[in-house]
Amino acid sequence: QSALTQPASVSGSPGQSITMSCAGTRSDVGNYNLVSWYQQHPGKAPKLMIYEVTKRPSGVSDRFSGSKSGNTASLTISGLQAEDEADYYCCSYAGTETFGVFGTGTKVTVL
Amino acid sequence: QVQLQESGPGLVKPSETLSLTCTVSGDSVNSDTFYWSWIRQSPGRGLEWIGYIYYTGRTSYNPSLKSRVTISLDTSKNQFSLNLRFVTAADTAIYYCARDLGDPTFDYWGQGTLVTVSS
Numbered sequence: 005q006s007a008l009t010q011p012a013s014v015s016g017s018p019g020q021s022i023t024m025s026c027a028g029t030r031s032d033v034g035n036y037n038l039v040s041w042y043q044q045h046p047g048k049a050p051k052l053m054i055y056e057v058t059k060r061p062s063g064v065s066d067r068f069s070g071s072k073s074g075n076t077a078s079l080t081i082s083g084l085q086a087e088d089e090a091d092y093y094c095c096s097y098a099g100t101e102t103f104g105v106f107g108t109g110t111k112v113t114v115l
Numbered sequence: 116q117v118q119l120q121e122s123g124p125g126l127v128k129p130s131e132t133l134s135l136t137c138t139v140s141g142d143s144v145n146s147d148t149f150y151w152s153w154i155r156q157s158p159g160r161g162l163e164w165i166g167y168i169y170y171t172g173r174t175s176y177n178p179s180l181k182s183r184v185t186i187s188l189d190t191s192k193n194q195f196s197l198n199l200r201f202v203t204a205a206d207t208a209i210y211y212c213a214r215d216l217g218d219p220t221f222d223y224w225g226q227g228t229l230v231t232v233s234s
Contacts, residue, residue: 038218049224093162097218103175104219106162
């Protein structure tokens, strides 16, 4: 099972919106509405931001939203803030054998 | 507040066994609601799910690691553990334990522990 493909980097200015993609296959992203997104600041553990494609855990800002089309999931950050600068990883269910596969990660830079 | 904390040696020799324990507070590993997972992160391999255990003792492992991994539960101490046998330098990584909704959604993570495989 190969890792999901994410762009290495995305950048934007404060206040702007950015979107990052997470490309999978019909065996993972395309077959299940079970994609989650994680934010990771340097030296810290990942933090859950989105689960089941579009749901936000309690306490996560509504500036973060998720979507999916076909084999590709996306995370959008609106009203970009300096604190959003971090690495972001997607994860998808990939069946009972493989269970979970992560993306390659996207580094978000706030200009 | 749910908290997870990894513990174990930071240095393991090649061909030996990596053993880590995750201590859970604020929740019970005996809960039928959640699964308990191990995940690792290395510069070369990114984030990689290792496996999970359910309160019944049922386990599931990443096929790429299945032959070398065992995850077990100690309900009396509210802990779960990871054993990874025959380690090589490629197993050098930060190891995280996490609570898992089972689909997989990892909603609480430990702080992570760096394990280096070296002689």
